[in-house]
Amino acid sequence: MLKKFSYHGKTLEELKQMDEKDFLPLVKSRTRRALKRGFTPQQKKLLLKIDKKLNGTYKKNLRTQCRDIIVLPKMVDLDIYVHNGKEFVLVKILPEMVGHRLGEFVITRHLVKHNAPGIGATKSSTAIQAK
16 A cells, blocks of 8 residues: 655645645744745746646756755755755656755765775885786
8 A cells, every 4th residue: 555645744735735834833943944935046047937837938958066955845856956065966856855855855965985006105016017
């Protein structure tokens, strides 16, 4: 049996119909405070592109370096490419992501695995000829 998504007792359809002021009491205090402050110019630009994408007038992929924007209910079911410092990584916005920040879903660090030491790295490796 599938569990229906709800965010603090509200379904996704109810969240999408809500005004931003009605959505504020549902989120955590840090998120609420960030939303009350308003959006930065970069975030406003992304929100305009999202609105155009929802209307069907924006045909390109959504790409952003704005990792600190909060996922709003209207963003659900969109594909957004988020920058991780090196490249743009695809993030599919799911209903469970509402209230979180975009950057939480894109890993910026990766595990470094080293191979054998290079020539000259150790005293014994200087005697080995280069291939």
